[in-house]
Amino acid sequence: MTKPGPHPQEAQILALIDKGLNNTAIAELLYCGPRAVRKVRLDHNRPPAPRSAWRHAHPKERQIRQLLADDHTDAEISRRTGADVSTIADRRRMLGLGRAPMPKAKARPHPREAEILAALKAGGPDSSNTAIARKLGVDKHAVGRIRRAHDLPNTYERQRAEQPSVEDRWRAHTRQVDGGHLEWTGPRASGSGTPILRVLGSWYSAAGIAFRIRTGRDPKGHVRAECDVRHCVAPACVEDEPGRQGLRLQLRRLQGLPDPPTGTCPNGHDLAVDGRLDAKLSHYCEGCKRAKKRARSTT
Template sequence: MTEHRTHPQEAQILALIDKGLNNAAISELLYCGPRAVRQVRLDNGRPPAARNSWRHAHPKEREIRQLLGDDLTDAEIHRRTGADPSTIADRRRLMALGPAPVPKAKSRPHPREAEILAELRAGGTNNGIARSLGVDKVAVARIRAAHEIANTYESRRTARPPVEERWREHAREVDGGHMKWTGPRATNSSGTPVLRVHGSWYSAAGLAFRIRTGRDPVGQVRAECDVKHCVAPACVEDEPGRQALRRTLRRIQGLPNPPTGTCPNGHDLTEDGRLDGQLHPYCEGCKRDTSRAKKQAAKTT
């Protein structure tokens, strides 16, 4: 027959049993296992405790509730009070505080933070510091934000030549004061001289017009000389200038003024009246409507 050994806390366990506490409550108060409490109860002829028996509050109940109100994590409250995590979680549920906050990971200082900080305070940019020190630009941005240093930006492509200079690289003067275009052309059948600068397409004739007048053209720009696709600034005109020049030539030749009012199709000739290269009047509105009708017919066929 094995010798019965008493539990070291048997007297305290029996006192709490006599007060009506159940095994789980006694286990929490004395930091002993529920099975040990159950065995002491059996060895001393005490009846099993009801599951809904009255329980004492935790010895550090007030401190636990205060720390929960301060939004500490369960692990931190356990470290400070020694309370079981399940007890802390139960108090959190009873106080309707929601899930426990997730502890934030501690960020380690960058090994070259002092150098980065010096460059930032000297006005360096994130990309520039990353290149010069061989570090990640994201780390530079994080250190900038942590020390509340205003952001600085580096201008890209500061040595970009103006569009007009690029135009002059492809414009070659020929006999008679005209200019021939040696650069790229439109891929359609027109072969219009074009220029691509900084990701944008420009009309070579339009740039020539801007070089001569200092303003952007209105409408399509074309050469008014006899040289096809001439890009000489003196030869190109936008739509208003081209029409004014043709009206002047028509007067010099003694031709009557172009018709006014409306065309047979009802377009206002004050707005849509034009002169072609042979100085013949025509209606731009009628021409526009005809072009649209052809496109629509091509889509339906």
């Protein structure tokens, strides 16, 4: 029995083996049997190809990998590169990127968008989403989407923008008196008579507003007038807790009195935190004062 000769495509098979293709891929390219490719590989002592190198790299392999890393859909990558969707899916699995993102559906314009937009831009008291939806017979949520898409303020935002500022409201409730002081003519808290101001459902301290006008920052602690006029709201007369304690410490030093004690009080409160000076420049512990107030409320 004669020994069979070499395969007619042996040279081509060897060239593809050297490129790293496996037997199945070579058989598909040369239209021969995988067993014939395997025999040529064994006859010439060629090692088996790695499983990850069983096909040629795509001409746009780098672009495909970059688009996959940017989280594009397989259909979008196929449209940009011309690669088959199955090829892109194989690269996605090989890179461990998980499932392809779902394409986002494009929002269709509302059939009456022009009318809704005209009503929104017209403004007026009946320009709320509910009023426009009732007038045109559309869904109020659709009106809201069109409003957001065109950055048009809603009724509350427009009314809020048209409202006077807190500072302007504060000025409308003040009256100049002798000595540069300001008297509060607006509402007051019941019992204490503290000047207060209500703006868009929120309550503000009139002295706190005066403090922000003078300093440009929010106060710390209670804000009170340090002048002789009770409940004065002049910006130059009000101080918050740190400013008030600083002024009283300076007055105490000007009178030749020693600085307040440091350390802890007899009840263990830190005087650096709870130490205070009253209007008579006498030192006291705020922590002890709070404790006594709590004890009275529980009895």
